[in-house]
Amino acid sequence: MFCFQCQETAKNTGCTLGGVCGKKPETANRMDELIRQLKLLALTRKPDRELGLFAVQSLFMTITNANFDEARIAAQLERAKELTGPTAARAPLGVLSCENEDIRSLRELLTCGLKGIAAYADHAAMLGREDDAVYEFVFRALAATAQELSAGELIALVLECGNIAVKTMALLDEANTGTYGKPQVTRVKTGVGKRPGILVSGHDLRDLKELLEQSKEAGIDIYTHSEMLPAHYYPELKKYPHLYGNYGNAWHRQNSEFAAFNGPILMTTNCITPVQESYRNRIFTTGMAGYPGIPHIADRKDGCPKDFSAIIALARTCPPPTPLEDGTIVGGFAHDQVLALADKVVAAVKSGAIKRFVVMAGCDGRQKTREYFTDVASGLPEGTVILTAGCAKYRYNKLPLGDIGDIPRVLDAGQCNDSYSLAVIALKLREAFDLDDVNRLPLSFDIAWYEQKAVAVLLALLALGFRNIRLGPTLPAFLSPGVAKILAETFGLKPTAEAKADTEAMMQGK
Known part of the structure; x- marks a missing residue:
């Protein structure tokens, strides 16, 4: 195998014996076959809604920590072959099939961006929102990675990928707010109740909604985990009294937190880590997530909800969760809520009360180097405001930073x-301050990345005109020195360094 799509890839060069994520070589190679078949599909056919959704769901399955089930990936591969049909088209197999380092780097940057777009497009589609332009680009870009294009042509596609990422995140924002209401500022409990519970992780809000509806008379509570925390901010989800609170932290602490929860766990998407014996008999997957030997809750059919009866029945036999902490987390500052405070924010900036905004969005991970982000948040002067989204927030959202x-x-x-909301907020603040360039705002970016959705977010920010972004704790392994140099010279992209030095530089607008 060879895989270098995530930030934790071995030695920041590539996993070859087994994935740091726990992915086995056989599974990694099967994913490579699926990606090649998607390229053949894109070279052979034009996308309609069915083909477009199939392609994005297939890409979603290959995102880091989404699906470890080789049998399900193999079934997806066979379906891709059926949809492609007989073809004389050719596509490379595996990353290293391209010998030119910079071309390989650009192809993989584009592919990783597509995987991130695919995840967001799938979530939007589950809520009835699809955009043919997104599917058209996915097919065109997949086909491009199988063709002999120049570096310039691939760079143009990478930049277009950023624009499509913006379009896709806007589509998902519309889908979420149109279905569940606009997020509201909410104080979320981190303690536990006395009833049995189900812990829901991942990102899919429709899965959570259907589970809440089916369990409302079951005598159990529902808890969110990691990226599901923001579910508490939506009016149509927070109205369920048995949506009790948030349990635990970011995805990489599953080993201890899932064991302590005592009840069943539902993984709706990534990030699932290698399942431990302490909770193997009470974890379920659904959607594009999967793990060998773990029960998978089937997709919806004929417009009917998923059937969560098995996980609800199991929950009723389990003891309540073991407490991990007992406090609250405040969130819900999506663009509508922050823009409602725009006058106060502008006044605070003009008075000097707010000296700078620092966007610290993205992913968390296991590496000790990620303490950098906690150190930056702790070291920012009192006049700074952190804008965040994603599970990176667990590095600092419980710090006593005040108001x-x-x-x-x-x-x-x-x-x-x-992260789309954060971009909207920045662009609206630019208008409020009557600036011709968003980069003239007192605004810095210090982004943590782990997997491919963060790549899509990064490309989206570049497409929207944001510059001088810090990215860490390392630059992606799939960026060749030549491509990294282009991104640095064109967009000011730079790696994170030492926390104190970066903090001081950001406060100086550097």
Whole structure:
């Protein structure tokens, strides 16, 4: 195998014996076959809604920590072959089939961006929102990675990928708010109740909604985990009294937190880690997530909800969760809520009460180097406001950072896809300050990345005109020195360094 799509890839060069994520070589190679078949499909056919959704769901399955079930990936591969039909088209197999380092780098940057777009497009489609332009680009870009294109042509596609990422995140924002209402500032409990519970992780809000509806008379509570925390901010979800609170932290602490929860766990999407014996008999997957030997809750059919009766029945036999903490987390600062505070925010900036905004969105991970983000948040002066989205927030969302007036110093917009909200906020603040360039705002970016959705978010930010973004704890292994140099010279992209030095530089606008 060879895989270098995530930030934790071995030695920041590539996993070859087995994935750091736990992916086995056989599974990795099967994913490579699926990606090649998607390229053949894109070279052979034009996308309609059925083919477009199939392609994005297939790409979604290959995202880091989404699906470890080789049998399900093999079934997806066979279906891709059926949809492609007989063809004389050719497509490379595996990353290393391209010998030119920079071309390989651009192809993989584009592919990773597509995987991130695919995840967001699938979530939107589950809520009835699809955009043919997104599917058309996915097919065109997949086909391009199988053709002999120049570096310039691939760079153009990478930049277009950023624009499509913006379009897709806007589509998902519309789907979420149109279905569940606009997020509201909410104080979420982190303690536990006395009833048995189900812990829901991942990102799919429709799965959570259907589970809440089916369990409302079951005598159990529902808890969110990791990227599901923002579900508490939506009016149509928070109205369920048995949506009790948030349990635990970011995805990589599953080993201890899932064991302590005592009840069943539902993984709706990534990030699932290798399942431990302590909770193997009470974890379920659904959607594009999967793990060998773990029960999978089937997709919806004929417009009917998924059937969560098995997980609900199991929950009723389990003891309540073991407490991990007992406090609250405040969130719900999506673009509508922050823009409602625009006058106060502008006044605070003009008075000097707010000196700078720092966007610290993205992913968390296991590496000790990620303590950098906690150190940056702790070291920012009192006049700074952190704008965040994604599970990176767990590095600092429980720190006692206080408020500036009645504006919290950590404004959590939601899931990783809600980085779109942060961009909207910045663009609206540019208008409020009558600036011709968003980069003239007192605004810095210090982004944590782990997997491919963060790549899509990064490309989206570049497409929207944001520059001088710090990215860490390392630059992606799939960026060749030549491509990294282009991104640095064109967009000011730079790796994170030492926390204190980066903090001081950001406060100076550097």
